[in-house]
Amino acid sequence: MEPLVEVHTDEEMTIALEAGARVVGVNNRNLHTFEMDLETTERVALVAAAMGVPWQNPTESWTRDRIVLSALSGITGPEDVKRFETMGVSMVLVGETLMRAEDPAKAIRTLLGEEDPTPVSEQRLVKVCGVTNVEDASTIATAGANLIGVIFAEGSPRRVTEKRARDIVKTVQAFGERNSPKHIEPPPQTDSSAEWFQAWSRKLVEASHRTPLVVGVFQNQPMEEIRRIVAETGLDLVQLHGDEGMEACAECGVPALRVVHVPAAAPGEERVESVLVGGERASPSAKSRAEEVLAQAPPNFAAGVLLDTSVKGVKGGTGLPFDHEVAKLVGEAGVPVIVAGGLDPDNVEVCVIFTESFGVDVSSGVEEAKGVKNPGEVKRFMEQARLAHKDLTAKLKQEEEEEEEEQGERI
Numbered sequence: 001m002e003p004l005v006e007v008h009t010d011e012e013m014t015i016a017l018e019a020g021a022r023v024v025g026v027n028n029r030n031l032h033t034f035e036m037d038l039e040t041t042e043r044v045a046l047v048a049a050a051m052g053v054p055w056q057n058p059t060e061s062w063t064r065d066r067i068v069l070s071a072l073s074g075i076t077g078p079e080d081v082k083r084f085e086t087m088g089v090s091m092v093l094v095g096e097t098l099m100r101a102e103d104p105a106k107a108i109r110t111l112l113g114e115e116d117p118t119p120v121s122e123q124r125l126v127k128v129c130g131v132t133n134v135e136d137a138s139t140i141a142t143a144g145a146n147l148i149g150v151i152f153a154e155g156s157p158r159r160v161t162e163k164r165a166r167d168i169v170k171t172v173q174a175f176g177e178r179n180s181p182k183h184i185e186p187p188p189q190t191d192s193s194a195e196w197f198q199a200w201s202r203k204l205v206e207a208s209h210r211t212p213l214v215v216g217v218f219q220n221q222p223m224e225e226i227r228r229i230v231a232e233t234g235l236d237l238v239q240l241h242g243d244e245g246m247e248a249c250a251e252c253g254v255p256a257l258r259v260v261h262v263p264a265a266a267p268g269e270e271r272v273e274s275v276l277v278g279g280e281r282a283s284p285s286a287k288s289r290a291e292e293v294l295a296q297a298p299p300n301f302a303a304g305v306l307l308d309t310s311v312k313g314v315k316g317g318t319g320l321p322f323d324h325e326v327a328k329l330v331g332e333a334g335v336p337v338i339v340a341g342g343l344d345p346d347n348v349e350v351c352v353i354f355t356e357s358f359g360v361d362v363s364s365g366v367e368e369a370k371g372v373k374n375p376g377e378v379k380r381f382m383e384q385a386r387l388a389h390k391d392l393t394a395k396l397k398q399e400e401e402e403e404e405e406e407q408g409e410r411i
């Protein structure tokens with residue numbers, strides 16, 4: 001019988017090989033800090049290469065002169081398996097991803113590239129906001145949200161203390177196997193809002209698709225207070241939900257989402273039906289509102305534009321939708337938006353398909369009481385949003401193919 005010898009550092013690899021280990025697993029997780037770094041296998045494998053010890057390629061049958069080199073831990077998607085396959089690692093060991101999977105057999109097929117998951121570059125964002133306790137944070141992380149929001153805005157029934165926020169941050173970090181805020185490098189500065197926010201949307205998805213990020217929601221609070229809370233609680237991102245303006249987003253100490261407020265929709269105006277029934281492509285009021293949003297979205301300051309409903313001056317947590325045609329028009333102008341306001345598990349799909357938005361944000365729509373999430377509704381919202389994202393990706397691909405075909409016929 002051959003033992004699997006687990007290593008994490010260059011030194012441990014040297015010891016294992018000198019002792020004659022034939023099956024060596026490199027743990028990507030540092031068991032002292034629980035920090036995960038997939039580059040560990042690549043780095044530590046170089047020691048074997050430098051010692052002239054070759055390892056078996058997965059496509060070859062094993063020979064005694066080669067060790068079996070395994071990448072252990074942190075493998076969550078087919079891109080990870082591919083990465084290790086490309087470097088010729090003999091095998092991968094997957095634990096947590098399968099334990100968390102609702103359908104482990106499907107998860108294995110996905111890891112092996114036999115199912116067709118949406119590539120990270122095409123994924124969209126789901127944010128669940130107004131979290132006030134660690135149990136809800138765990139439920140939301142497990143359900144697969146990208147962003148988890150905690151509210152610091154004065155007067156909100158969902159407002160958390162700094163201590164509570166720190167506990168939520170710790171829970172979310174532990175879920176994502178990290179113990180520090182995620183650093184996201186901003187894209188290069190540009191004159192184009194579309195270019196800037198598109199680059200940011202890819203960065204946000206990449207940074208949050210394995211590990212959810214915690215967003216602190218502030219409203220017209222002093223910048224020193226925001227920066228202090230960011231530093232003391234370990235928030236990954238900030239959301240400015242008042243009248244702070246775009247420029248303030250660059251001052252928060254971490255990247256910030258900027259909320260642009262759109263007045264509540266008149267009954268019947270908030271859904272796709274209003275556009276179809278009206279026959280007109282876009283109502284004049286939606287057009288001018290979309291122009292107002294675009295004017296408030298210059299490049300080089302915020303990490304994203306979040307549209308939320310305002311009702312008679314009340315901004316945030318209204319539980320009401322705005323006219324989604326505005327979000328659609330802003331998206332068509334090239335600026336990806338996150339849609340908030342009155343979303344719930346029953347309307348999120350129509351919203352995503354109609355607006356083609358980059359992201360959705362829910363708070364009161366998945367609550368059983370103010371500040372208390374309903375786990376079943378959180379799960380249902382996530383499922384509906386992800387299903388809608390999949391359908392939207394398919395629809396956009398089909399439209400693209402039809403357009404290419406038409407162009408080909410014209411030539």
Ligand SMILES: O=C(O)c1ccccc1N[C@@H]1O[C@H](COP(=O)(O)O)[C@@H](O)[C@H]1O
Pocket residue numbers: 129130149151153156157158217219241308315316317318319320340341342343361362363364365
């Ligand atoms: O929810 C609140 O109490 C709140 C207070 C102050 C600013 C923002 C607030 N919530 C934000 O509102 C949107 C949408 O909420 P809902 O789904 O309509 O209930 C969301 O971004 C929350 O962060």
